[in-house]
Amino acid sequence: MTRAYNFSAGPATLPEPVLQQAREELLEWHGAGASIVELSHRGPEFMQVAAEAESDLRKLLSVPDDYAVLFLQGGATTQQALFALNFAKAGQPVDYVVTGHWGKTAVKQAEPWGKANVAADAEPGGFHDIPARSQWRLSPDAAYVHYTANETIHGVEFRDIPDVGAVPLVADFSSSIASEPLDISKFGVIYAGAQKNLGPVGLTVLIVRAELLARTGQPRPPILDYRAHAEHESMLNTPPTFNWYLAGLVFKWMLAEGGVDAFAKLNATKAAMLYEVIDGSGGFYRNEVAKPVRSRMNVPFFLHDPALDADFLVEAKAAGLISLKGHRALGGMRASIYNAMPVEGVRALATFMRDFQKRRG
Amino acid sequence: MTRAYNFSAGPATLPEPVLQQAREELLEWHGAGASIVELSHRGPEFMQVAAEAESDLRKLLSVPDDYAVLFLQGGATTQQALFALNFAKAGQPVDYVVTGHWGKTAVKQAEPWGKANVAADAEPGGFHDIPARSQWRLSPDAAYVHYTANETIHGVEFRDIPDVGAVPLVADFSSSIASEPLDISKFGVIYAGAQKNLGPVGLTVLIVRAELLARTGQPRPPILDYRAHAEHESMLNTPPTFNWYLAGLVFKWMLAEGGVDAFAKLNATKAAMLYEVIDGSGGFYRNEVAKPVRSRMNVPFFLHDPALDADFLVEAKAAGLISLKGHRALGGMRASIYNAMPVEGVRALATFMRDFQKRRG
Known part of the structure; x- marks a missing residue:
């Protein structure tokens, strides 16, 4: 398993x-x-x-x-x-x-x-x-x-x-x-x-x-x-x-695990990791939400070329990262990173996103 | 377990x-x-x-x-x-x-x-x-x-x-x-x-x-x-x-398991086993529902002396028969014998009821 x-x-x-x-x-x-x-x-x-x-x-x-x-x-x-x-x-x-x-x-x-x-x-x-x-x-x-x-x-x-x-x-x-x-x-x-x-x-x-x-x-x-x-x-x-x-x-x-104070810190860290990859991607990844109100829980993002979406999802799954497809109302991707998502999971996603950009950017 | x-x-x-x-x-x-x-x-x-x-x-x-x-x-x-x-x-x-x-x-x-x-x-x-x-x-x-x-x-x-x-x-x-x-x-x-x-x-x-x-x-x-x-x-x-x-x-x-035809037979058998004990108890156990509309799924019954209720429940539990207490609206006992209750379970209850009557009747 x-x-x-x-x-x-x-x-x-x-x-x-x-x-x-x-x-x-x-x-x-x-x-x-x-x-x-x-x-x-x-x-x-x-x-x-x-x-x-x-x-x-x-x-x-x-x-x-x-x-x-x-x-x-x-x-x-x-x-x-x-x-x-x-x-x-x-x-x-x-x-x-x-x-x-x-x-x-x-x-x-x-x-x-x-x-x-x-x-x-x-x-x-x-x-x-x-x-x-x-x-x-x-x-x-x-x-x-x-x-x-x-x-x-x-x-x-x-x-x-x-x-x-x-x-x-x-x-x-x-x-x-x-x-x-x-x-x-x-x-x-x-x-x-x-x-x-x-x-x-x-x-x-x-x-x-x-x-x-x-x-x-x-x-x-x-x-x-x-x-x-x-x-x-x-x-x-x-x-x-x-x-x-x-x-x-x-x-x-x-x-x-330390209650809501501990999760507040972890959640801020996890969200920052993903937004950093997106904002540092020079437009390869895009999040359209005004920075002060970006969600710490759900990070929707788009690849600069939607033709890459299918490959992104297939390769992410192969890397052990699943359920990243965005809601059908918006398309693109979405990473939901609630309390039960460990920092290691978000780090693995950030690493994958950087790697995918290197290979396909 | x-x-x-x-x-x-x-x-x-x-x-x-x-x-x-x-x-x-x-x-x-x-x-x-x-x-x-x-x-x-x-x-x-x-x-x-x-x-x-x-x-x-x-x-x-x-x-x-x-x-x-x-x-x-x-x-x-x-x-x-x-x-x-x-x-x-x-x-x-x-x-x-x-x-x-x-x-x-x-x-x-x-x-x-x-x-x-x-x-x-x-x-x-x-x-x-x-x-x-x-x-x-x-x-x-x-x-x-x-x-x-x-x-x-x-x-x-x-x-x-x-x-x-x-x-x-x-x-x-x-x-x-x-x-x-x-x-x-x-x-x-x-x-x-x-x-x-x-x-x-x-x-x-x-x-x-x-x-x-x-x-x-x-x-x-x-x-x-x-x-x-x-x-x-x-x-x-x-x-x-x-x-x-x-x-x-x-x-x-x-x-x-054979679908509803198979369960119909099992459920009729199970219900009959319990009503037989009740009706054959000479009043030690009592079910008050008119026979033609007695439920095959839920068999409520009363002991002739409510002072025996607590002992009945404790001894039943010790015999591996649980959740027999009747609904608080009615008191007494209730045996619910849905599809997932095996015939063996009902047989064990019937045996226990006869035995309890012998000892306490």
Whole structure:
């Protein structure tokens, strides 16, 4: 067996020790007589797994006490459909700052149940930059302001938390949660599909201030009601236990590796290595994002001649570097370098990129 | 390592060969350089896994060609919230036949977006029987008629498909899908959380007739729109790939074991073994469900003296028989005996029950 360095944008690489532990425990979890995937979510074994995962995540992210941590299904996109339903009154404006593909998606999900206002839109500039805060046309009576902390496809990342006054910020942190310290008290909600920085796909983490949970929102079934999920500790119906368990192993791994402070340093180092190769390539490689908002998690880049793309991918794979093809919306390449991607993997990619340029430049 | 016989109602026991294969492949899937849980849902590896799973499930269940098969998140409960939104016009009646806890839940999820009419309700009789078809008060203009094919908690199972004329049947088969042959053409929708008969939790299968997908329904976000999911082959957003993969392994296992015909025989045998012990115990054990509608999948039973419950559970566990505690809504015991529970497991339970009665009766 040979594991490659896997730059997939999500589902993404997991820490190998986590996979090894999951493998060891897969047929029987801690003497329980069954796999954790076979045990009731209401039994003592999974209740312990669930409680530890929440407690570890709270520690990892320094979640303030007045925030609920929910473990949900449906991915980030489903949450985007539920925000207006849970947090806005009928007809109340909901503000969206669009800095890439996922911000656009969020608006579409909000429209049937919220008066969606695009307060700022970076699409006319090709999603290469973040509109200055002074240009945002916010609604004074908005239920919330939504933005995407890191745009996974376009490789654009907020490097600060925007000040929107008293209106709660709702932020999609799917591809950058736990990648560096974050002051959660500045947000009403942060949420993330787990399949990038938190572990396996099939689990969505939502961290929400109690004040927002108390809002009336609009008529909705219990299963789409965040307050009901909070009251039932994310067990309103059967949760995705194995995904929750795997994420819990990733949380323990991140804490053991030094937590978000340690990952912030590693992630800055890894991103700098790739941008240095790109910027130093004299145009052989190209990243089009404004430098101050380049993503530390997803590095999209283009070869100067797209006719080289196929060879680049084939040779990279032969060098043990996989999943580098860019999203079909953009083309080119993309290297996703979340917490679980080791520095050695990024170094191997940087070396390969320099070598490929030497041979084909 | 000692695996017990696990009678959990769901998450439930998985076929051991499936867990073994998953363990073998967990760090690297078929030479891909990564685990299947780390690979893009859009990459060739997972696309193959997904396509095979659908094709195997279609074969296993003899799904007619004009039905879409969707692999979704959110559990059966989330689907219950979406039926009215997708299939009913605003204000149109939606009919519910309630024969247990899950049928009641389905009504609650439907209420905000459908004019829910409880056409029949077995609760006054303690959910011990199914109201005769002649007593159902169906709405002539209903968008659909919903029922629960097998009530997991109350142990009540429809043994025929009710005739409701031209109105589409929408049926929750969470705990009995693939347990015996079924004529899917009689339904508009059958759906099932996967964690009972199909494998792992975190995946929901929905089999829906094309005619229903064409309905306008009510305004809804794309992520809550079944037609959009069908058009994107259940990859409208990132699907729960590992759960889908595990379910696919279970489908292959079921086909290799002889398919639904073989399981129908085994399941009838297993259920008969337990009901025989209960009915032959002279009142030491008690099942309260009318014999013609007793569930083949979930056998709830009570000891004549609840003071014996704790000892029963402790001694059963010592005998390698776990997860027999009844649902907290009912108390007592429950043995869930889905496809993956071998006859030997049920025989061991029957033997234990007889032995316990001898010692404590």
